[in-house]
Amino acid sequence: MAKAWYPVIDYEKCIECGACIEKCKHGVYDQSKAPTPVVENPDNCLYGCHGCGNICPSGAISYVGEEPTSGDSCSCSCSCDNDGGYKGC
Ligand code: SF4
Ligand code: SF4
Numbered sequence: 001m002a003k004a005w006y007p008v009i010d011y012e013k014c015i016e017c018g019a020c021i022e023k024c025k026h027g028v029y030d031q032s033k034a035p036t037p038v039v040e041n042p043d044n045c046l047y048g049c050h051g052c053g054n055i056c057p058s059g060a061i062s063y064v065g066e067e068p069t070s071g072d073s074c075s076c077s078c079s080c081d082n083d084g085g086y087k088g089c
Helices: 019-023 049-053
Strands: 006-009 059-062
Touching: 019 049, 049 059
Parallel strands: none
Antiparallel strands: 006 059
């Protein structure tokens, strides 16, 4: 079974800019709710991807499955700019 990985929004911090919804190309967020981020399809999220979290201006996105000491390698296939500088995913 694949390890769980999906974004969790801290609505206390979120300013509803909609950037995360625009960023994700995998249908994780409910487009009809934009610009309010609603995680509709967590199973579509790519393990290790930080695409939406990295562009969130208010640091409102964390990830289920992320270990506090995890590195910044990326195994996703979207066009995120993750911390590791890997642009090929
Ligand atoms: S982590 Fe990546 S795949 Fe998952 S919701 Fe964010 S941008 Fe989409
Ligand atoms: S990018 Fe961050 S602040 Fe903007 S809608 Fe998404 S969670 Fe909220």
